[in-house]
Amino acid sequence: MALLELRGLTKQFGGLVAVDHVDFDVNEGEILGLIGPNGAGKTTIFNMITGIYPPTEGEIFFRGERIAHPSLTWKERLATPLWWVSWLPVSAIKKRWDGMRTLRPHEITERGIARTFQTIRLFKNLTVLENVMAGLHHRTRAGVWGAIARPPSQQQEEAYIVAEAEKYLAFMGLSDYRDELAKNLPYGHQRRLEIARALAAEPSLLILDEPAAGLNEQETLELMDTIRQIRDSGITILLIEHDMKVVMGICERIVVLDYGKKIAEGTPEEVQNNPRVIEAYLGEEEV
Amino acid sequence: MQFLQQLVNGITIGAFYALVALGYTMVYGVLKLINFAHGDLFMWGAYLGLTGLTVALAALGYTTPWAILPVVIFVMTSVALMGVLVERIAYRPLRSAGRLAPVISALGVAFILESLARNVYGASWKTYPQGLTPSGGLVLAGGVRVSLMQIIVLVASFLLMAGLYLFVHRTRVGTAMRAVSLDHDVSRLMGVDVDRIIMIVFLIGPGLGGVAGLIVALYYGSFDFTLGWIFGLKAFIAAILGGIGNIPGAMLGGMLLGIIETLGAGYMSPQWKDVIAYIILILILIFRPTGLLGERVAEKL
Amino acid sequence: MTALRERLQKVNPLWWQLGLLVLAILFPLPLGDYHRSVLWRTGLYIILGLSLNIIVGYAGLFQLGHAAFYALGAYTTALLNIHFGVPILLTLPVAILVGAVFGYLITRPILHLRGDYLCIVTIAFGEVVRLALVNNIFGITGGANGLSGIERPVLFGLVLRQPIYHYYLVLFFLVFTIFAVRRLENSRLGRAWMYIREDEVAAEAMGIDTVRVKLLAFIIGSGWAALAGSLYAAKITVVSPDQAKFLESVIMFCIVVLGGTGSIPGVFVGTLGMVTLPELSRALKDWRDAWLGLAMVTMMIARPEGLWPSRRIRMEIRAAKEEASVAPAAGN
Numbered sequence: 039m040a041l042l043e044l045r046g047l048t049k050q051f052g053g054l055v056a057v058d059h060v061d062f063d064v065n066e067g068e069i070l071g072l073i074g075p076n077g078a079g080k081t082t083i084f085n086m087i088t089g090i091y092p093p094t095e096g097e098i099f100f101r102g103e104r105i106a107h108p109s110l111t112w113k114e115r116l117a118t119p120l121w122w123v124s125w126l127p128v129s130a131i132k133k134r135w136d137g138m139r140t141l142r143p144h145e146i147t148e149r150g151i152a153r154t155f156q157t158i159r160l161f162k163n164l165t166v167l168e169n170v171m172a173g174l175h176h177r178t179r180a181g182v183w184g185a186i187a188r189p190p191s192q193q194q195e196e197a198y199i200v201a202e203a204e205k206y207l208a209f210m211g212l213s214d215y216r217d218e219l220a221k222n223l224p225y226g227h228q229r230r231l232e233i234a235r236a237l238a239a240e241p242s243l244l245i246l247d248e249p250a251a252g253l254n255e256q257e258t259l260e261l262m263d264t265i266r267q268i269r270d271s272g273i274t275i276l277l278i279e280h281d282m283k284v285v286m287g288i289c290e291r292i293v294v295l296d297y298g299k300k301i302a303e304g305t306p307e308e309v310q311n312n313p314r315v316i317e318a319y320l321g322e323e324e325v
Numbered sequence: 326m327q328f329l330q331q332l333v334n335g336i337t338i339g340a341f342y343a344l345v346a347l348g349y350t351m352v353y354g355v356l357k358l359i360n361f362a363h364g365d366l367f368m369w370g371a372y373l374g375l376t377g378l379t380v381a382l383a384a385l386g387y388t389t390p391w392a393i394l395p396v397v398i399f400v401m402t403s404v405a406l407m408g409v410l411v412e413r414i415a416y417r418p419l420r421s422a423g424r425l426a427p428v429i430s431a432l433g434v435a436f437i438l439e440s441l442a443r444n445v446y447g448a449s450w451k452t453y454p455q456g457l458t459p460s461g462g463l464v465l466a467g468g469v470r471v472s473l474m475q476i477i478v479l480v481a482s483f484l485l486m487a488g489l490y491l492f493v494h495r496t497r498v499g500t501a502m503r504a505v506s507l508d509h510d511v512s513r514l515m516g517v518d519v520d521r522i523i524m525i526v527f528l529i530g531p532g533l534g535g536v537a538g539l540i541v542a543l544y545y546g547s548f549d550f551t552l553g554w555i556f557g558l559k560a561f562i563a564a565i566l567g568g569i570g571n572i573p574g575a576m577l578g579g580m581l582l583g584i585i586e587t588l589g590a591g592y593m594s595p596q597w598k599d600v601i602a603y604i605i606l607i608l609i610l611i612f613r614p615t616g617l618l619g620e621r622v623a624e625k626l
Numbered sequence: 627m628t629a630l631r632e633r634l635q636k637v638n639p640l641w642w643q644l645g646l647l648v649l650a651i652l653f654p655l656p657l658g659d660y661h662r663s664v665l666w667r668t669g670l671y672i673i674l675g676l677s678l679n680i681i682v683g684y685a686g687l688f689q690l691g692h693a694a695f696y697a698l699g700a701y702t703t704a705l706l707n708i709h710f711g712v713p714i715l716l717t718l719p720v721a722i723l724v725g726a727v728f729g730y731l732i733t734r735p736i737l738h739l740r741g742d743y744l745c746i747v748t749i750a751f752g753e754v755v756r757l758a759l760v761n762n763i764f765g766i767t768g769g770a771n772g773l774s775g776i777e778r779p780v781l782f783g784l785v786l787r788q789p790i791y792h793y794y795l796v797l798f799f800l801v802f803t804i805f806a807v808r809r810l811e812n813s814r815l816g817r818a819w820m821y822i823r824e825d826e827v828a829a830e831a832m833g834i835d836t837v838r839v840k841l842l843a844f845i846i847g848s849g850w851a852a853l854a855g856s857l858y859a860a861k862i863t864v865v866s867p868d869q870a871k872f873l874e875s876v877i878m879f880c881i882v883v884l885g886g887t888g889s890i891p892g893v894f895v896g897t898l899g900m901v902t903l904p905e906l907s908r909a910l911k912d913w914r915d916a917w918l919g920l921a922m923v924t925m926m927i928a929r930p931e932g933l934w935p936s937r938r939i940r941m942e943i944r945a946a947k948e949e950a951s952v953a954p955a956a957g958n
Binding site: 145 | 805814829831842
C-alpha cells in the first residue's frame with residue numbers, strides 16, 4: 039500500500055476542469071515531483087490533499103484511510119440517517135460519520151500531512167519562533183483551564199513547545215533569527231521558515247509547493263540538500279517545482295500534468311524523454 | 326379576505342423597504358460597504374420634510390397637497406448633499422483601509438445623525454400637518470380596501486425604481502457604475518472617473534432615501550428619531566434578502582420582507598414582527614449569503 | 627526625561643501593578659456615593675470590554691451583539707433570585723454558564739461568516755434577544771419593564787448595599803479578569819487566536835481547529851459578559867431589556883476598538899472615554915450618541931489602531947495599511 043493514493047481525482051471550478059481524473063501514488067520514503075506547465079492543476083491537487091476544498095469527483099487515501107472525497111450535497115445529507123445524529127456525542131457515531139464527511143484541513147494535518155504554500159503564508163507579524171510554534175499546536179493539549187491556572191503539566195508543555203520549535207529552527211539554520219519578525223526575514227529565509235513550521239507539525243508526508251521559487255543558485259543548492267536530509271529522516275516528500283534542475287536533481291519519481299490530466303509518470307530520465315512531456319513543455323514555449 | 330388585505334398593506338410597506346434598500350444596495354455595489362448611515366439619512370428626509378412643509382404651509386397660509394412638490398425637491402437635494410458630505414468626510418479617507426474600518430465609521434455617522442436629529446428636533450413624536458394626504462380609496466372585490474395614498478405610494482415607488490433601473494442599465498453613467506462595482510482599478514484604466522461615480526451613487530441613494538423618508542412620514546403621519554435605525558435595518562435586511570448589490574434584488578427583497586412581516590404580524594403576533602425580519606436575515610446569511618437574486622461567487626483562495 | 631523613563635522601566639512591573647491596585651482600593655474612599663457609583667460602572671464596563679476583547683481583539687471576530695449576553699446574565703441572576711431565592715453570589719456561576727451556553731448556541735451556526743456579514747448577524751441576534759425579553763418570552767421576563775425586587779447580595783453576613791461594597795465586588799472580579807485574560811493571551815490558546823487573526827488558511831494548515839478555537843473565544847467572552855450582567859443586577863436590583871440595547875453593544879465595541887483592539891490598557895482608556903466621561907458630564911450625556919459616533923469616525927480615520935494599542939496589533943494594522951496602499955486600492 040502506498041502512503042498516499044489519488045484515485046480519479048477531479049476538480050471543477052464552474053465550467054473549468056482544473057484537475058481531470060488524476061491517479062498516482064506517493065510511496066513511503068520517496069521524493070515525488072509533480073510538474074507541469076502553469077495552470078496544469080498542480081496546486082489544486084495540493085489543496086485537495088490538504089483539505090482546503092473537496093474534490094468534485096474521486097478520492098484520496100492516506101495510509102489506506104480515505105481523507106478526501108466529494109462533499110455530500112444537502113439532499114444527500116438529509117437522506118443520510120447518520121447525518122441526523124452526527125451531532126450526538128457518541129464516539130461510535132462520530133467515528134462512522136467521520137468516514138462520510140469531508141475532513142477539514144487541520145484534521146488532515148493531524149493525520150500527518152503538512153504543507154508549505156506557493157505564495158509564502160507565514161504569520162508575518164509574529165516572531166520566527168512563534169511561527170514554528172504553530173506547528174506544535176495539534177501535538178499539544180493545554181486548553182482554557184491550563185492557560186489560566188498554569189498547572190505544572192501546562193508549564194512543561196510550554197517548555198516542550200519552545201524546545202521543539204527551537205529544534206526545527208536549528209535544523210533549518212534559522213536559530214539566529216529566533217526573535218525577528220517573520221516579515222523582516224530575507225526571502226530565502228522565509229521559505230526555509232515555512233518548511234520549519236511544517237516540519238514542526240511532525241508530518242509523515244511533507245508537501246512543498248514551489249519551494250525553490252525566488253531562490254538564488256546557492257540557496258537552491260542548500261534547499262536541495264535540506265530536502266534530501268528531511269527525506270532521510272523518514273519523511274516522504276511530494277513537491278511542485280518549476281526549476282527543472284531541482285526536480286531532476288532530487289526527485290526519484292515524477293508525475294507530469296498538463297491541462298489537469300496526468301500525461302506521464304516515471305523516473306526523471308523516463309519523463310525527460312517522453313514525447314508527450316516534451317510536447318507539453320515546448321508547446322507552452324511557442325505560445 | 327383578511328389575507329388579501331394584509332397582502333395589500335404588506336406590498337405598501339414593502340415598497341418603502343425597497344426604496345430604502347436601493348440606497349444600501351447601490352453603495353454596497355460600488356464600495357462593498359454597509360452604509361449604516363443610510364437609515365438615518367432616510368430619517369433626516371422625514372425631519373427635513375417636516376420643516377419644509379411647515380415653512381411652505383406657513384408661507385402659503387393654507388393647506389394644500391401641492392405644497393408637497395417643492396418640499397420633495399428640497400428634501401431630495403438636501404439629503405443627497407448630506408449623503409455626498411458623509412462620503413467625503415467619513416468614507417473616502419478609508420477607501421484603502423480594508424473593509425471593517427469604513428463599517429465602523431458608517432456606524433459612527435449613523436449615531437451622529439441620530440443624535441443630531443434628537444437634539445435638534447427633540448425626542449418626542451413628530452406629526453405631519455393634516456390634510457396633505459388624499460383620504461379616498463377603492464374597495465376591490467371582496468371588500469379589500471386600497472387607499473388612494475397606498476396607490477400613490479406604490480406608483481411613485483415603482484416609477485422611481487424603474488427610473489433607477491433604466492438609468493443604471495441604459496446610460497453611460499449607469500454602465501460606468503456597474504463597471505466600478507466590478508473592479509475599481511480596471512474601471513480607472515478604462516477611463517472611468519471612479520470618485521465621480523461614487524459621488525453620483527451617494528447623490529442618488531440618499532436622494533431616493535430622503536424622498537422615501539418623506540413618503541413614509543406622510544403615509545404614517547407621525548414618527549420619531551428611532552425611525553432611521555429600525556427602518557434602516559429592515560431595509561438592509563431587504564437588500565440582503567434580494568441579494569445585496571443587485572437592484573432588482575432590492576425591490577424583490579423589499580416586497581417580500583414587507584409581505585412576510587405583515588402576514589406574520591397579522592397571523593401570529595404583531596409583537597414578533599421585527600423578530601421575524603431578523604430571523605429571516607440570520608437564515609439568509611447562514612444558508613445563502615448571496616441572497617435570492619445574487620450570483621454565487623466562486624470560492625477563491 | 628529619558629533617563630527618568632529608563633529608570634521607571636527598570637522597576638519591577640509587579641510594583642506597578644501593586645501600586646495601581648492600592649490606588650484602586652483607596653481612590654473611592656474620599657468620594658461620595660454618586661462618584662463611587664460612577665467608579666463601579668467604570669469597573670463593570672472594563673470587565674465587559676475585556677470580555678469582548680477576547681472575541682474582537684484576540685480572535686479578530688466582530689461581535690456587535692455583546693450586550694445580549696450581558697442582559698442574559700442579569701436576567702439569570704434575577705430569575706434565580708426572585709423565583710427560587712438563590713443568593714445572588716451563588717447565581718454568578720450559573721450566569722456564566724448560561725452566557726457560555728448561549729454564546730455557543732448562537733455563534734456555532736454563524737462562525738463561517740466573516741467581517742461585515744458577521745457584524746450584521748450579531749446585531750440581528752442581539753436584537754432578537756432584546757425583543758424576546760421585551761415580549762416577555764415564556765412569560766418570565768416581565769416584558770418591557772423587566773424584573774425588579776432582586777435581593778441584596780450577602781457576603782459573610784454583610785449585606786452589600788452601599789455603592790462602595792459593589793465597587794469592591796467589581797474590583798475583585800476585575801482583578802481576576804485581568805489576571806486570567808493576560809494568561810489566556812500568552813498561552814497555547816492565545817497563540818492560536820493570534821495565528822487565526824494573522825492568516826486563517828495557514829493556521830488551519832498547521833493543524834489548528836479554527837472552528838473550535840473561535841468558538842472558545844465566543845464562549846469565554848459571552849460567559850464573562852454574563853458575569854458582568856449579574857454584577858449589575860446585584861447592585862441595581864432591577865433588570866430590564868434595555869441592557870440588551872444595540873447602543874450598549876456599540877458602547878462595548880467602541881471600548882475595545884477605540885481603546886486599542888487586543889490591548890488591556892486600551893480597554894481602560896476606552897471605558898474612560900465611552901462610559902466614565904459621559905457619566906460625569908451632563909452635556910456629554912445628552913450628546914453621548916453623537917460623541918460615540920464622532921469618536922468612531924475620527925478614530926478610524928486618524929488612528930485606527932486605537933488610543934493605547936497593543937504593540938502587536940498596531941503592527942498588524944500598519945502592515946495591513948501598507949499592503950493596501952502598495953497593492954492597488956481595490957474596492958472589492
